[in-house]
Amino acid sequence: MTNTADVVVIGGGAIGASVAFALARRGASVTLLDASTPGRATSASAGGLWSLGESLGLGCGVILHTAQQGAGDGPAPLPRTLMDFLWASNLRFPSLAAELRTLCGIDIEAEAATGLLYLVYDEEQERHASRIIEWAGSDHGAVEKWTPQHIRDRDPLITHDLRSAIHFPGDNQVNPMLLTEALKRGACAKGARYLAEARVRALRCSNGRIVAVESDKGTIACGAVVNAAGAWGAQIARLAGIEIPIQPVRGQIICTEALRPGTLRSNLSTRDCYILQKAHGEVIIGSTTEYCDFNTEVRYEDMCSLAAGAIRAVPALRNVTLKRAWAGLRPGTPDELPILGAAAELENFFHGTGGFRTGIVAAPLTGEVVAASVLGQTPEFPIEPFLASRFQRIYV
């Protein structure tokens, strides 16, 4: 076993696997280090690919929750560049799914036509939604307002007690675990090396460079390091003497037994929760958005409020059996944008973290742009707004 690599990618979630895949496809020798830790956002995630729904700030625990707390109830959208980035990443799923199926025989269950319906229960929500839709403009497909009749025709199980719904046609879903597994195996098929249970203990630095990564599975001499450690991104950066403002943001999720696939045709988002049925038949209802360090416990009260929110949106769920509840830790940043690209402090250390609520949808493009940065190529999407150095400008 060789203990050198051009690039060591730390973190075997969706982002790390995508970066490893993109690097391996470009011919770099890559070692992907994974460590199964409770609360990994990829395995906890519901797998909604809601590039618009999430970046616009509709729905429960929306991505703007912090901004909104400060700004009252008006729309306080994130920089449009995030929406554009997520949209561009989302567009890659159909071809990525086909490529991964051919390469490693895994179907990542990238659903093409589920779409996202944001349910509007009252007048205030309706006003808020209209303002946001207006702001979004028509760059990204036909966002439509649906009448209750239209909703009923498409998804008869959705409550009739609502005013309207906003339909985001491109916001579909994927199986995040299969996506990650396929990217990982795809990377290996292209020559990458994958090490399971290889917790990183130290980053060896010399002359402003990282020269080796010390892990539970040995020390790997390397040319560059990618920090794709998700909610643990700040801890990995600290091993290199670098501070980045990543904080774990807990999301609790409940999941039903498998129902007949197609019972719910749309992904749903409400102000209480989101609801989506996976290809396997289970209905996933999420999620809370809370700062509580690395605690991955599930709280009874939160299970109850998710259940109540789901029953409000889809009353027939009342008699459905609950299978499981769990919690994951999203990598959150102060401005809710990801941290991507070169770290200013070390010449060969790169970030691919901070995906917060949108890490899965962002994974394909994140892999591409981070791989390009590592190899000194021009990323196909400008990542300046996502560089870690933006925080120094704020804090210095």
Place this chain on the structure above:
Amino acid sequence: MTPPAIVIIGGGPAGMSAAVAAATQGLSCTIIDEGFALGGQIYRKPTNPERAPAPHPRGEQLRAEVAKLAQQIQVRNGDNVWGIFDKLRVAVTSPDQHTELLQPQALILAPGAHELVPPFPGWTLPGVMTPGAAQILIKTMGVAPGKRVLLAGTGPFLLAVACQLVDAGVHVVAVLEASSRPAWLSLPLHGFRTPEILAEGLAYLSKLDRAHVPVRYGRIVVAAQGETELNAVEHAPVDAEWFPDNNRIETEQVDTLLVGYGFVPRVQLAQMAGCNLELRPDVGGWIPVRDRNLATSIAGIFAAGDGAGVAGSLVAALEGQLAGMAAARFLGAIDEATFAAARDSIEQELARLKPLRRALDKISALQPGLMSLVRDDTIVCRCEEVTWREAREAVCAGSTTYRSLKMTSRAGMGACQGRFCWPFLSRLVAAEAKCSLADIGPPSARPPLGPITLGALAPEPRDK
């Protein structure tokens, strides 16, 4: 209604004894049990006494003691404890899906154990079940599990169930015990201090002998046959490590096969409460770490009986007593001297039972040959219908922990949360990946442990 001082989860010998011990000290207790009456699996009460075997006298006695303390002991039967949340909050849902959060000052976990069944070709055919399942059929409903029954596995529980089947008029074709006859013949050496238990075992054997039920030692079931249901079983003699001699397979025409290779502690509630676990294969696998007073690593939570390490009903009842006294001490209902005296006498009795128990554990310790039965197309996770081929491929791709194997193969992702498949699957994975069971880890325990509906978490607004 004031909350009880102590909530006891499980109404078997450990739970009933714990309640009696604590209630005798004046503490209010609530026993919650999923069964329709107290007794647990071992002392299960018949629904229809005329059609079922007579209940065990030790069970009857414990039920009577609980009944005498009805002022202090509330019994909730048929209720599902599906989660323990922070600060000893116990989530309980009744069959009509009404949910309550109980917050006692102390908690005694006495959930018992479930049976251990290895995957082998044909094990998912209708007609293949566990001895415990057959026992429930006979005891609660007076229903025979089948017409021609074969029992296979290891341990005295097989003999007990075989006798109950004989009493119920079922044709028991044979009992196959994996361990060798000489190992069993050495038991009296270890059990001379517990002659009453040896006598019980001999009574089982002589009853089977009179009923012409052969007990065949050193044999295991290697496959079950049938298209849509079981119609035959293949079994073979084994060596000391339970590897079968496939040249000497015998086939038996039966409609029912009962397989049980011992028990696995139900440790999920302790795990959910945050109690530290340790791996103890000799008593069934992962168990909560306990001190001398049966206190877990979480203050106020005690664990007793098979759920904290499989040791049988007599040990369970004694541990229940000790846990009940320890909880009473924890709540200040008795002083240290009283507690220490009670503990001393319980510990003496436990010490008397220990040598025989140890010898039985050794005889019935799982051997590697049992893991050789699985074929590529054998289902290893029944909830998600994952085959060994699929699981093994995931292992070879690097998924060698519970969490990562679950994510990549779905094994353990079903409703049972790996409780049923994982005890064996983890051994298969350990052998394949050449790692230890401790590295693979226990399955995670997540609410809800038992089935509840979404509606159980979101009560409808009450009508006026």
